[in-house]
Amino acid sequence: MKILVTGGAGYIGSHTCVRLLEEGYEAVIVDDLSNSSIVVLDRIEQITGKRPGFYPVNICCKKELDEVFEVEKPEAVIHFAGFKAVGESVQKPMEYYSNNISGTLTLTECMKKHGVFSLIFSSSATVYGEPDRMPLGEDCPKGVCTNPYGWTKWMIEQILTDIAAADERWKVTLLRYFNPIGAHESGLIGEDPKGIPNNLLPYIAQVAVGRRECLGVFGNDYDTPDGTCIRDYIHVCDLARGHVMALDHMKDQNGTEIFNLGSGRGYSVLEVFHAFENACGKKLPMEFRPRRAGDIPVSYCDPEKARKILGFSTEFDIEKMCADSWNWQKKNPYGYGENAPCEA
Numbered sequence: 376m377k378i379l380v381t382g383g384a385g386y387i388g389s390h391t392c393v394r395l396l397e398e399g400y401e402a403v404i405v406d407d408l409s410n411s412s413i414v415v416l417d418r419i420e421q422i423t424g425k426r427p428g429f430y431p432v433n434i435c436c437k438k439e440l441d442e443v444f445e446v447e448k449p450e451a452v453i454h455f456a457g458f459k460a461v462g463e464s465v466q467k468p469m470e471y472y473s474n475n476i477s478g479t480l481t482l483t484e485c486m487k488k489h490g491v492f493s494l495i496f497s498s499s500a501t502v503y504g505e506p507d508r509m510p511l512g513e514d515c516p517k518g519v520c521t522n523p524y525g526w527t528k529w530m531i532e533q534i535l536t537d538i539a540a541a542d543e544r545w546k547v548t549l550l551r552y553f554n555p556i557g558a559h560e561s562g563l564i565g566e567d568p569k570g571i572p573n574n575l576l577p578y579i580a581q582v583a584v585g586r587r588e589c590l591g592v593f594g595n596d597y598d599t600p601d602g603t604c605i606r607d608y609i610h611v612c613d614l615a616r617g618h619v620m621a622l623d624h625m626k627d628q629n630g631t632e633i634f635n636l637g638s639g640r641g642y643s644v645l646e647v648f649h650a651f652e653n654a655c656g657k658k659l660p661m662e663f664r665p666r667r668a669g670d671i672p673v674s675y676c677d678p679e680k681a682r683k684i685l686g687f688s689t690e691f692d693i694e695k696m697c698a699d700s701w702n703w704q705k706k707n708p709y710g711y712g713e714n715a716p717c718e719a
């Protein structure tokens with residue numbers, strides 16, 4: 376079975392392609408490389424012995440995307456492609472709405488034209504907004520998002536739900552991620568953000584490898600055991616496995632399904648920080664800073680639906696997540712940089 380993976384050269388997409396290839400699927404990547412690297416293709420081949428198909432195409436370009444469908448004739452799509460920096464989305468809302476929503480509409484139009492009606496969408500727990508109860512189950516209402524990036528996820532979920540409701544041929548799965556971290560245990564692929572990292576783990580990793588001076592922790596006066604925010608972290612390889620399990624389930628699915636993908640266990644910022652110190656074997660510089668607008672104190676999922684229906688549960692704990700992140704970063708101190716080959 377051939378799967379088209381938009382944004383497949385990115386962090387989560389590349390790990391999912393590895394899992395797809397290991398499970399006997401064919402993978403074809405569509406990625407304009409605006410936030411990823413062509414080096415990923417070599418690394419995926421090193422890990423799996425197979426090289427995914429690749430097209431350097433922006434999914435907003437209907438003509439080029441249509442040609443990919445014409446040539447490759449995929450049977451399903453996993454949709455990762457999109458701008459994803461929360462802070463940048465606040466500064467550039469027009470670009471985020473245009474790229475993320477228009478890209479999804481173009482993609483679904485091409486899918487319909489070519490008779491491809493199975494779609495897994497890379498969504499986010501950010502669609503829950505600031506909920507009034509924990510843990511977060513799929514039955515929790517979608518809330519008010521705090522940034523344009525979150526609103527694009529919110530809106531795309533609605534668009535895809537409406538498409539599936541209007542045409543019974545569609546099978547749509549919305550996967551709401553919590554906080555993906557970690558890297559492939561080989562150290563060949565991992566998270567390589569452009570510029571200053573927006574997320575906790577890559578920032579800590581860059582501090583540990585000497586690229587950043589100090590980790591700034593936003594707020595230490597929240598109503599949590601140690602005063603820092605609590606989040607549900609999931610190893611990216613667990614997340615990749617969840618996509619393949621959702622793909623397998625889709626064969627018997629009708630309409631739209633929603634699944635949380637997380638561990639169901641919350642870790643504070645300080646717990647993660649100290650786990651990473653243990654992984655890299657040294658103390659790291661850290662300072663507390665004022666709270667960041669839009670951060671909620673606690674967020675973790677109820678993973679029961681994914682366990683019951685998909686048979687999915689996480690395998691890796693925070694120690695493994697941090698160990699694999701450090702293994703990736705120390706072998707690739709400058710990520711996929713042209714002059715920084717992997718030391719594996």
